[in-house]
Amino acid sequence: EPEVTQTPSHQVTQMGQEVILRCVPISNHLYFYWYRQILGQKVEFLVSFYNNEISEKSEIFDDQFSVERPDGSNFTLKIRSTKLEDSAMYFCASTLRNTEAFFGQGTRLTVV
Amino acid sequence: GESxxxxxxxxxxxxxxxxxxNCAYSNSASDYFxxxxxxxGxxxxxxxxxxxxxxxRQGQRVTVLLNKTVKHLSLQIAATQPGDSAVYFCAEQGGTSYGKLTFGQGTILTVHP
Structure with a gap:
């Protein structure tokens, strides 16, 4: 069964450092997303990406965040200068078109 | 706001x-749940x-009910099993925001053997 894969599963970084979270969406999907979930809270939308550009982003997705699809398979989320409050689970998701979103297992980001 | x-x-x-x-939603433009x-983990x-x-809509052991009049969504799980223990989230999507899901807070379901 096709699945969304994310690496690494856990990333520890020092405050102020840059991190890149990686995702390989399902191969024939067209829409790609990043969500985050702070411990014990609900999943929050960050950004959607379609046709090689951001289609929508939330207030959380400020200038410190960026996304890229550098090749035909990877989809990355970069945080330029991490803050303590960026510590969360980050989920990548993909969908074909107005169908259910499939989520990866997540990357746990810990900023110390 | 939407919630x-x-x-x-x-x-x-x-x-x-x-x-x-159960789940309540407030965005009347939501068309997909x-x-x-x-x-x-x-x-x-x-x-x-x-x-x-x-x-x-019915699936295997699960049924989702949607009441648009009161903006209410429910998930019914028949013959609940210990493996069903988890957090359950409802999510809604509206208009042309493909895949942009707004999640609820979540319900922790615990099934005791």
Missing amino acids: VGLHLPTLSVQEGDNSII IWYKQES KGPQFIIDIRSNMDK
Whole structure:
């Protein structure tokens, strides 16, 4: 069964450092997303990406965040200068078109 | 503003019982709703979805009911099993925001053997 894969599963970084979270969406999907979930809270939308550009982003997705699809398979989320409050689970998701979103297992980001 | 919320944060049931998890939404433009199951340390896993032109949809052991009049969504799990223990989230999507899901707070379902 096709699945969304994310690496690494856990990333520890020092405050102020840059991190890149990686995702390989399902191969024939067209829409790609990043969500985050702070411990014990609900999943929050960050950004959607379609046709090689951001289609929508939330207030959380400020200038410190960026996304890229550098090749035909990877989809990355970069945080330029991490803050303590960026510590969360980050989920990548993909969908074909107005169908259910499939989520990866997540990357746990810990900023110390 | 737009929000999706849950009435009950926790639900404990005995194995074999039926479970009902509720969700309220406030965006009348929402046209697609999904229930996700999240086990500890894992990503949300799709359970069942329903579009706004329907009021009921059934899957294997699960049923989703949609009441657009009162903006209410429910997930029914028949013959609940210990493996059903997880956090259940409802999520809604509106208009042309493909895949941009607004999640509820989640309900913790605990199934006792």
